[in-house]
Amino acid sequence: MVRYTHPEMFYLFIPLTFVLIWYAIQGKKLRFGLEALGIASVKKFLLNRVKYSRIRLRSRLIVLGIIFILLASVGPQIGMKLTELKREGVDIFILLDTSTSMNAVDVKPSRIEKAKYELGRLLNKLEGDRAGLIAFAGSAHLHCPLTEDYSASRLFLNMMDTDIITTQGTDLAAAIQLALDHVENDDEKFKVFVLVSDGEDHQGAAVTLAEQARELGIIIHTLGVGTSAGGPIPIYDENGNRMEFKKNHSGQVVTSTLNESMLDEIARITGGLYIRIENQVNAITPLLNEIDQMEKREFKSHVFSQYEDRYQVFLVIGLILFLTEFLIPTRTQKEMGWEGRFTRE
Numbered sequence: 001m002v003r004y005t006h007p008e009m010f011y012l013f014i015p016l017t018f019v020l021i022w023y024a025i026q027g028k029k030l031r032f033g034l035e036a037l038g039i040a041s042v043k044k045f046l047l048n049r050v051k052y053s054r055i056r057l058r059s060r061l062i063v064l065g066i067i068f069i070l071l072a073s074v075g076p077q078i079g080m081k082l083t084e085l086k087r088e089g090v091d092i093f094i095l096l097d098t099s100t101s102m103n104a105v106d107v108k109p110s111r112i113e114k115a116k117y118e119l120g121r122l123l124n125k126l127e128g129d130r131a132g133l134i135a136f137a138g139s140a141h142l143h144c145p146l147t148e149d150y151s152a153s154r155l156f157l158n159m160m161d162t163d164i165i166t167t168q169g170t171d172l173a174a175a176i177q178l179a180l181d182h183v184e185n186d187d188e189k190f191k192v193f194v195l196v197s198d199g200e201d202h203q204g205a206a207v208t209l210a211e212q213a214r215e216l217g218i219i220i221h222t223l224g225v226g227t228s229a230g231g232p233i234p235i236y237d238e239n240g241n242r243m244e245f246k247k248n249h250s251g252q253v254v255t256s257t258l259n260e261s262m263l264d265e266i267a268r269i270t271g272g273l274y275i276r277i278e279n280q281v282n283a284i285t286p287l288l289n290e291i292d293q294m295e296k297r298e299f300k301s302h303v304f305s306q307y308e309d310r311y312q313v314f315l316v317i318g319l320i321l322f323l324t325e326f327l328i329p330t331r332t333q334k335e336m337g338w339e340g341r342f343t344r345e
Contacts, residue, residue: 005075068318077307089128097197106231138169173205199259230257
């Protein structure tokens with residue numbers, strides 16, 4: 001793969017093309033002029049010390065040298081260098097609840113938007129850690145595998161909403177189980193799960209899986225998004241406009257409240273933190289500090305570094321062509337005597 005640091009320099013080939021055309025025209029005129037000098041014997045005598053083949057060779061060397069110098073000026077960069085990157089960090093799986101209850105507006109602008117904002121701050125603070133994303137509602141799905149590319153992680157995070165999973169409900173256990181399935185078998189103590197939800201677990205097996213995570217040395221931090229008073233769940237149309245609020249079978253507006261007890265228990269079992277996220281700023285600062293103080297391990301991974309410059313090759317070739325042209329003689333030392341006859345009328 002090739003790219004150029006100064007592609008605008010390719011425009012220099014335009015005036016070079018006109019110069020070469022003018023040079024070809026002038027060379028043709030010169031050849032016609034030499035033909036007009038006289039008969040072959042006269043031209044041979046007058047021009048016997050000039051080597052036209054060497055003159056043509058020198059001209060071509062000059063043209064080639066200019067072309068290679070111009071190629072060097074565009075700054076070609078060829079290929080990418082494979083290097084081994086060593087870093088220290090932990091593997092962090094973010095488990096984000098995308099059920100419809102996360103649309104509740106007791107936290108502004110909504111629970112899920114507030115959660116995405118705080119998780120974006122978490123990704124911005126990571127250094128050397130790998131982050132992965134799992135979306136869950138009635139089922140759980142791997143949304144972004146573990147990666148140290150935080151730009152990709154933020155992109156996938158911004159794409160998450162309450163429509164990403166069609167199976168509705170809130171299955172905390174499915175999210176935890178999926179995260180456990182994707183962690184490596186070695187060095188589990190360097191694994192962290194960040195469970196983000198309003199705590200409305202409809203299955204009830206999350207506590208059992210939390211105990212399993214504790215046995216593997218995995219810490220689960222929980223972020224409870226919402227308020228104890230709760231809030232209504234808006235229903236939106238296809239254009240994103242709010243139509244009404246979700247109602248139960250009796251026609252009453254459903255109020256979704258934060259279930260802190262479930263999230264707090266999961267965090268307590270695994271030795272993690274439970275943090276309530278409402279409308280306050282810097283809500284996850286304790287979590288950032290906790291991850292920063294964790295024991296880190298060294299990761300080794302092969303990465304592609306930046307393109308390598310190759311302009312030096314073209315520059316050296318161009319200079320060699322100029323030097324060669326300078327050293328090629330166009331005249332010979334041999335003198336030719338006149339072999340013709342003079343006549344008188």
